[in-house]
Amino acid sequence: MEEGAGEGPPQLHLMTPLLEVANLAVAYTSRTGGEVAAIAGASFEVRAGETLGVLGESGSGKSTLAAALLRLLPENGKIQKGVVLFEGQDLLQAEPRELEKIRGGRVALIFQEPALALHPMLRVGQQVQDVLAAHRTLPRRALRERTLELLSSVFPADAERISSSYSHQLSGGQRQRVLIAQAIACEPALIIADEPTASLDPTTEQEILSLFRTLQQKFRLAMILITHKPAVLAGLADRVLVLYAGRVVEIGPTETVLGSPHHPYTQALLGCLPPPIESYANCSKTNLPVIAGDSANLALLATGCQFEPRCAERMNICIKSEPATVGLSNTHVVACFKYGG
Amino acid sequence: MRYFLRRLMQASFLLLGASILTFLFSALAPGNYLDEMRMNPQISADTVTSLRAQYQLDRPSPIRYLRWVSSTVHGELGFSFAYNSPVAPLLWVRAWNTLLLTLTATLLAWVIALPLGFWGATAVGRWPDRALSGTVAALLVLPDLLLALSLMILAVRSGWFPAGGLVSVGFEALSPLHKLRDIVLHMTMPVAALVLSSLPILVTHVRAAVTEVLGAPYLRAAAGNGIPRRRILVRYVLRAAANPLISLFGFSVGALLSGSLLVEVVMGWPGLGPLLLEAILARDLFVVIGGVLLSTVFLVGGNFLADVLLYWADPRIRIGRT
Amino acid sequence: MLLLHENGPPLLRAENLEKRYKGARGRGSGESVTALGGVSLSICPQTTLALVGESGSGKSSLALCLACLEPLTSGCIWFGGRDIAALDEPHLRAVRPQIQLVFQDPASSLSPRLTATEIVSEPLLIQQRFGKQERCARARGLLERVGIPREKAGQTPDEFSGGQRQRLAIARALALEPKLLILDEALSALDCSMQAQIANLLLELQSSLGLTYLFITHDFPMAAHLADEIAVIDRGKIVEMDASRQIVRAPKHDVTRRLLAATPGSFATTPLLRVV
Numbered sequence: 001m002e003e004g005a006g007e008g009p010p011q012l013h014l015m016t017p018l019l020e021v022a023n024l025a026v027a028y029t030s031r032t033g034g035e036v037a038a039i040a041g042a043s044f045e046v047r048a049g050e051t052l053g054v055l056g057e058s059g060s061g062k063s064t065l066a067a068a069l070l071r072l073l074p075e076n077g078k079i080q081k082g083v084v085l086f087e088g089q090d091l092l093q094a095e096p097r098e099l100e101k102i103r104g105g106r107v108a109l110i111f112q113e114p115a116l117a118l119h120p121m122l123r124v125g126q127q128v129q130d131v132l133a134a135h136r137t138l139p140r141r142a143l144r145e146r147t148l149e150l151l152s153s154v155f156p157a158d159a160e161r162i163s164s165s166y167s168h169q170l171s172g173g174q175r176q177r178v179l180i181a182q183a184i185a186c187e188p189a190l191i192i193a194d195e196p197t198a199s200l201d202p203t204t205e206q207e208i209l210s211l212f213r214t215l216q217q218k219f220r221l222a223m224i225l226i227t228h229k230p231a232v233l234a235g236l237a238d239r240v241l242v243l244y245a246g247r248v249v250e251i252g253p254t255e256t257v258l259g260s261p262h263h264p265y266t267q268a269l270l271g272c273l274p275p276p277i278e279s280y281a282n283c284s285k286t287n288l289p290v291i292a293g294d295s296a297n298l299a300l301l302a303t304g305c306q307f308e309p310r311c312a313e314r315m316n317i318c319i320k321s322e323p324a325t326v327g328l329s330n331t332h333v334v335a336c337f338k339y340g341g
Numbered sequence: 342m343r344y345f346l347r348r349l350m351q352a353s354f355l356l357l358g359a360s361i362l363t364f365l366f367s368a369l370a371p372g373n374y375l376d377e378m379r380m381n382p383q384i385s386a387d388t389v390t391s392l393r394a395q396y397q398l399d400r401p402s403p404i405r406y407l408r409w410v411s412s413t414v415h416g417e418l419g420f421s422f423a424y425n426s427p428v429a430p431l432l433w434v435r436a437w438n439t440l441l442l443t444l445t446a447t448l449l450a451w452v453i454a455l456p457l458g459f460w461g462a463t464a465v466g467r468w469p470d471r472a473l474s475g476t477v478a479a480l481l482v483l484p485d486l487l488l489a490l491s492l493m494i495l496a497v498r499s500g501w502f503p504a505g506g507l508v509s510v511g512f513e514a515l516s517p518l519h520k521l522r523d524i525v526l527h528m529t530m531p532v533a534a535l536v537l538s539s540l541p542i543l544v545t546h547v548r549a550a551v552t553e554v555l556g557a558p559y560l561r562a563a564a565g566n567g568i569p570r571r572r573i574l575v576r577y578v579l580r581a582a583a584n585p586l587i588s589l590f591g592f593s594v595g596a597l598l599s600g601s602l603l604v605e606v607v608m609g610w611p612g613l614g615p616l617l618l619e620a621i622l623a624r625d626l627f628v629v630i631g632g633v634l635l636s637t638v639f640l641v642g643g644n645f646l647a648d649v650l651l652y653w654a655d656p657r658i659r660i661g662r663t
Numbered sequence: 664m665l666l667l668h669e670n671g672p673p674l675l676r677a678e679n680l681e682k683r684y685k686g687a688r689g690r691g692s693g694e695s696v697t698a699l700g701g702v703s704l705s706i707c708p709q710t711t712l713a714l715v716g717e718s719g720s721g722k723s724s725l726a727l728c729l730a731c732l733e734p735l736t737s738g739c740i741w742f743g744g745r746d747i748a749a750l751d752e753p754h755l756r757a758v759r760p761q762i763q764l765v766f767q768d769p770a771s772s773l774s775p776r777l778t779a780t781e782i783v784s785e786p787l788l789i790q791q792r793f794g795k796q797e798r799c800a801r802a803r804g805l806l807e808r809v810g811i812p813r814e815k816a817g818q819t820p821d822e823f824s825g826g827q828r829q830r831l832a833i834a835r836a837l838a839l840e841p842k843l844l845i846l847d848e849a850l851s852a853l854d855c856s857m858q859a860q861i862a863n864l865l866l867e868l869q870s871s872l873g874l875t876y877l878f879i880t881h882d883f884p885m886a887a888h889l890a891d892e893i894a895v896i897d898r899g900k901i902v903e904m905d906a907s908r909q910i911v912r913a914p915k916h917d918v919t920r921r922l923l924a925a926t927p928g929s930f931a932t933t934p935l936l937r938v939v
Contacts, residue, residue, distance in 0.1 A: 116562075120656075134567050273859070290856065295857060
C-alpha cells in the first residue's frame with residue numbers, strides 16, 4: 001500500500017468515503033433579487049455504514065444542505081460551486097436521468113414534515129410501490145409483494161391495513177414509518193433524513209429513532225441525520241457536524257462534540273438546554289444560560305465570523321475575517337480563531 | 342349515501358323555489374301576453390277577454406301557479422300562448438339543439454385547456470408561458486358579443502361557413518354523410534365562439550391549480566425518491582390538481598344550457614336562446630319559466646356531478662379520519 | 664414567598680371537566696369523541712403548573728376549555744370566586760382578559776398585516792381601553808418589556824424570527840394584564856437557544872408581574888425546569904399530579920414513567936448503542 005501525502009493514519013486510506021462533499025456553496029435568490037448565501041463552503045465526508053449527525057438551528061442551512069446533495073433545491077436555490085462525490089460520481093455534474101436513478105435508489109432522502117411528504121390522494125402502499133417501480137423492473141405482483149414486505153418491516157402488525165390507507169388516516173409516527181419504508185425500498189447505501197422526528201412527541205420520537213438504529217445494523221446503512229435537537233444524535237450518530245449560518249463550525253466524534261465541545265457556539269448551544277431529568281434537584285426557577293441575540297439571519301450576513309455577534313469569547317480578529325478550519329485531532333475539526341483558525 | 346340523498350332533497354327544494362320565484366317576478370312585472378293584442382284596434386275587447394279566460398290570466402296568481410305545477414307533473418310545463426302548444430315539446434327540440442352545440446364546445450374547450458394550462462404551469466415565467474398568458478388575457482378582455490360578431494363577419498366574408506341556422510335548405514335530401522358534414526359546417530362558427538369565450542377562464546384555472554400543486558412538498562419528496570418527472574406530472578400532479586378542476590367542470594356542465602344564449606341569438610342557432618328571447622319579449626310566461634327551470638336543473642345537476650366526482654376522487658372527503 | 668401562596672386559595676380550580684366532540688364521521692349518528700374525561704386541577708397564584716402529555720392526550724382541548732374558548736360538556740371552572748364555565752357570553756367578556764393564551768406557532772396566530780405595535784395594542788382597542796396615544800405607549804412599553812428591539816416595533820411579524828414572534832405573542836397576551844397565562848406548547852417550535860431565552864423571559868415576567876402559568880408541553884425537562892407542580896395527562900384524564908420534585912424523583916403512574924423514559928439523558932453519559 002502506497003503512502004499518500006503523509007497526512008492521517010494509514011487505515012483511513014483503505015476506506016474511501018461513500019460520500020465526499022467539498023467546498024459546497026448554495027445561494028437563494030431573494031424576492032428583492034439579491035443573493036442569500038445559505039451554505040458557504042461546506043466540506044465533509046460520510047463513510048460507508050457510518051451515521052453523520054448534522055446539528056443546526058433554524059437559519060443554519062441544514063435543510064438546504066440535505067436538498068443540495070441530491071439537487072432538489074427549490075426553484076430559487078442554486079448550487080454555486082463544490083463537489084458532491086458519491087461512489088465516485090459527482091452528483092452535481094450528473095445527467096438528470098442518472099440523478100433519477102441515484103435518488104431513491106442509492107441515496108434516499110427523507111424530507112421534513114411527514115404530513116406533507118406523502119401525496120394526500122394516493123394510498124400509501126401505492127406510493128411505496130411507486131418508488132420500487134421507479135428503480136426496479138419487476139412484474140406487478142412481485143412489486144406488490146415486495147411493497148407489503150417493506151411495510152411489514154416497519155409495521156410488523158398491520159402492514160396490509162396501512163398499505164391501503166391514505167396519509168390523512170395515519171398518525172405522525174405512522175407517516176414517518178411509511179417514509180422510512182420508501183427510503184429503504186431499494187436498499188440504498190445512504191439515507192439522508194431531514195428532521196425525521198421534529199413533529200413527533202417524545203415517545204414516538206424514541207420509537208422512530210430506535211427504528212433507525214435497527215436499520216443501521218440490519219442494512220449497514222450510512223446515514224446523514226439532520227436535526228436541531230442534540231439529544232436526537234446522542235446514541236445514534238457516530239460523528240456530529242455542527243452547522244451555523246451555513247458554515248461548518250465543528251466536526252468530530254459524537255462523544256467529543258456533545259461531551260466536550262470546543263467551538264463557542266456548540267458549547268453555548270449545549271449549555272442552554274434545560275438540565276437533564278436525572279440531575280434534577282428542585283424547581284429552582286433559575287435562569288438557563290443563553291446564547292445572546294437572535295438566531296442567525298442568512299439575509300444579513302456580515303464579514304468575519306458569523307457567530308461573532310453572539311459569541312461570548314469574541315476577539316478583534318473575529319469581526320474582520322472568517323476563521324479557517326483547524327484540526328484539533330485526526331477526527332476533530334473546529335472553525336474558530338480561539339484554536340488558531 | 343345519506344349525503345347524496347340530502348343533496349337530492351336540497352336540489353328539489355331549490356327547483357321548487359326557483360319556479361315560485363320566476364312566477365312571482367313575472368307576476369310582479371307589468372303587462373302580460375295579451376297587452377299587445379289589446380293595443381291592436383283590429384282585435385275586439387271581447388276577444389281579448391275570452392282569451393284571458395282561456396289562458397286563465399284572469400285567475401289569481403297562486404291558482405295559476407298550482408295549475409302550472411299540475412301541468413308540469415303531467416310533463417307539459419304549462420302552455421305557450423305564442424305557439425299555442427304545451428311548453429315541454431317546444432323546449433325539448435330547442436334544448437337538444439343547444440346541447441349539441443354546448444356539449445361539443447365544452448368538451449373541445451376542456452380538451453384544449455387541460456394541456457395548455459398544464460404546459461403553462463410547468464413553464465411558469467419562461468416564454469411559452471408568457472405567450473400563453475398574453476393570449477389568454479387578450480381573449481379574456483374581448484367581450485363575447487364582439488367575438489361572436491367578428492366570427493360572423495369572418496364567416497360571411499369568407500363564405501367558408503354558413504352564417505346561421507342548424508342545417509341548409511334541402512337538408513332532408515342529403516345522404517347521411519353529407520348531412521353530417523352540413524351540420525358540422527353549421528356548428529363550426531358558434532362552437533368556435535363558445536370555445537374562444539370559455540377557453541381563457543379554463544386555461545387560467547387549470548394553470549393556477551397545477552401551479553399551486555407544483556410547489557407541494559410531496560412532489561419534491563417524490564422527485565427525491567427518484568420517481569421520473571413524467572410520471573410525477575401525469576400521476577401525482579394531475580391527481581392533486583383535480584379538486585378545483587372538478588368543481589370548475591361541474592360549473593361548466595351547469596352552464597351548458599345558459600352559457601350559449603348570446604351566441605345562439607347572434608349566430609341564429611335554433612337553440613333555447615332565440616326561443617327564450619322571443620318569449621321574454623312577448624311575455625310568453627310559461628316558456629320563460631320552463632327555460633329558467635331547465636337551466637336551474639342543469640346548474641344543480643352540474644354541482645351534484647361535481648360533488649359525486651369529488652367524493653370519488655378525494656379520499657379525504659370519502660374516508661374520514663380513523 | 665412561595666409558601667405563602669401555597670396555602671392560599673387557588674387562582675383557578677377546575678372540577679370534573681368533561682369535553683366530548685361530535686364524531687367527525689357520523690353526521691348525526693350520535694358517535695362522539697371524549698377529549699376530556701373528568702379533569703380536576705387547581706393552580707395556586709403566582710405558581711406554574713405544567714401539564715405534560717403526548718399528542719392527542721387532551722392537552723390542547725383542556726387549554727381551550729380553561730380559556731373559555733370552547734364550551735365544556737360538563738364541569739366547573741372556579742376563577743375569581745365564580746364558576747366561569749357557567750357564565751354567558753356577555754359576562755365572559757369581562758373574564759377573558761384575565762386568562763390569556765399563547766400558542767405553539769406564533770406565525771399563525773399573529774396577523775401578518777399589522778405591525779408589532781398594532782398587534783400588541785389591538786386587545787386594548789377591542790376592549791376599548793385608553794386613548795390612542797396611551798395604547799401606543801403601552802404597546803411600546805410591552806414590546807420593550809419582552810425584549811423586542813425598538814426598531815422592530817413598526818415591522819410586521821414576517822420580518823421577525825421565530826423567537827421574536829413568540830416574544831411578540833407574549834407581549835400581546837400581557838396587554839390586558841392577565842392573571843393567568845396558558846402557554847400551549849409555547850416553546851416547542853423554537854430552537855434550543857431560543858427556548859432558553861423565552862424560558863428565562865417567562866420566569867422573569869412571573870416574578871416581576873406576579874403571573875400564574877399553565878405550561879402545556881410534551882417536553883418533560885423544560886416542564887421540570889419551569890414548574891412548581893406537574894400534572895400528567897393521558898387520554899383526557901390527569902393520571903398523576905404533584906410537586907415537580909415528587910413527579911421527577913418518584914413517578915407513580917406508568918404513563919409518567921414512560922414519558923420520563925423518553926426524555927434525553929445527558930449526552931456525555933449516553934453510550935453509543937452500536938459498535939462501528
